[in-house]
Amino acid sequence: MDKYLSEAINQAKLGLQEGGIPIGSVLVHGGQIIGKGHNKRVQQKSVVLHGEMDALENAGRQPASVYRESVLYTTLSPCPMCTGAILLYGIPKVIIGENQTFKGSEKLLEENGVEVVVVNSSQCIEMMQDFIKTNPKLWNEDIGQP
Amino acid sequence: MDKYLSEAINQAKLGLQEGGIPIGSVLVHGGQIIGKGHNKRVQQKSVVLHGEMDALENAGRQPASVYRESVLYTTLSPCPMCTGAILLYGIPKVIIGENQTFKGSEKLLEENGVEVVVVNSSQCIEMMQDFIKTNPKLWNEDIGQP
Numbered sequence: 001m002d003k004y005l006s007e008a009i010n011q012a013k014l015g016l017q018e019g020g021i022p023i024g025s026v027l028v029h030g031g032q033i034i035g036k037g038h039n040k041r042v043q044q045k046s047v048v049l050h051g052e053m054d055a056l057e058n059a060g061r062q063p064a065s066v067y068r069e070s071v072l073y074t075t076l077s078p079c080p081m082c083t084g085a086i087l088l089y090g091i092p093k094v095i096i097g098e099n100q101t102f103k104g105s106e107k108l109l110e111e112n113g114v115e116v117v118v119v120n121s122s123q124c125i126e127m128m129q130d131f132i133k134t135n136p137k138l139w140n141e142d143i144g145q146p
Numbered sequence: 147m148d149k150y151l152s153e154a155i156n157q158a159k160l161g162l163q164e165g166g167i168p169i170g171s172v173l174v175h176g177g178q179i180i181g182k183g184h185n186k187r188v189q190q191k192s193v194v195l196h197g198e199m200d201a202l203e204n205a206g207r208q209p210a211s212v213y214r215e216s217v218l219y220t221t222l223s224p225c226p227m228c229t230g231a232i233l234l235y236g237i238p239k240v241i242i243g244e245n246q247t248f249k250g251s252e253k254l255l256e257e258n259g260v261e262v263v264v265v266n267s268s269q270c271i272e273m274m275q276d277f278i279k280t281n282p283k284l285w286n287e288d289i290g291q292p
Contacts, residue, residue: 045207048199048231057194061187064292084230084251085194089290105230108254144235146210 001121004028005097008073009123011038011051018043021135021142022127025055025074027091029066035059041142050142051075052082056089067091075124077104079143087112097124101132102143147267150174151243154219155269157184157197164189167281167288168273171201171220173237175212181205187288196288197221198228202235213237221270223250225289233258243270247278248289 001009004026011024015038027035037054040046049057052074067089077099078086086094086109093115099106106116132139140146147155150172157170161184173181183200186192195203198220213235223245224232232240232255239261245252252262278285286292 041207046203047205047207047235048194048203053194057192059193061191061193061287064287064290067290080230080233081227082230084225084227084233087226087230089193141207141210144210144213 001123002073002095002119004033004071004073005075005095005119005121007033007036008051008075008097009121009127011036011055012075012124012127015039015043015051016127016131021138022131023051023074023076025051025072027055027059027070027072029062029070034062034066034070039142042138048081050079050082052078053085056085064090071095073097076128077102077106077118078109079104080108083108086114093117095119097121098128100125101128147269148219148241148265150179150217150219151221151241151265151267153179153182154197154221154243155267155273157182157201158221158270158273161185161189161197162273162277167284168277169197169220169222171197171218173201173205173216173218175208175216180208180212180216185288188284194227196225196228198224199231202231210236217241219243222274223248223252223264224255225250226254229254232260239263241265243267244274246271247274 012022016022021039040049075097083105158168162168167185186195221243229251
């Protein structure tokens, strides 16, 4: 497995250990991880810190040139909010752990010229499906569903 | 002027007083403001807390039913990230102070059934144009531009 996706999965597992939703992400620039994060809905009562957003936040303020040479790794297909953040900052490539459990706005990414690679890792799929089975309400809240 | 847009403008002014980017927002449900916020790029070194995101964050974890009956007020046309957050949570209506300085993803909102009202308040326009004139680099950073 790709070492960056592995680190995104580690972030997801960390979130699970904290009692949170197991979705993790890393932002990679020039081969280096410059930000990593995981969903913070439970831990910080945050409605904006999805895994991808948390990775961006932890990377700190970066010049546009850095985002435009970066790759975002995420364990799960990015929701509309995270998709929007990717488009805002002009991140050109997104590697997605899986899109079987939830398919986000991949089409919008591609329409805007973002390269989207879906790995469909069984580890990512199992982690998410196990979580949703035992926490359906929390999961629905995270994606704005009743 | 609409009292909710007034409060969004107050939030923007508060941001300016703090040395930040003057964009403010409020989330209104059942006639009550349930969250208010302003851009926190400078104050918290945040790359995700645009005004709209900060208002959502400050409203806290809400059930889907609340978002789906809410109106988001923002002093400036929402960028792709904030647009994505509006779509994620299914907020049906957005009131925009102005879209002369910056036109965000209004079309995407409308394509997804969101009602978009643009006020083009001279107060919002002046506030933003004055800020950009003296802080062009900071403004460009906020919208992911070089």
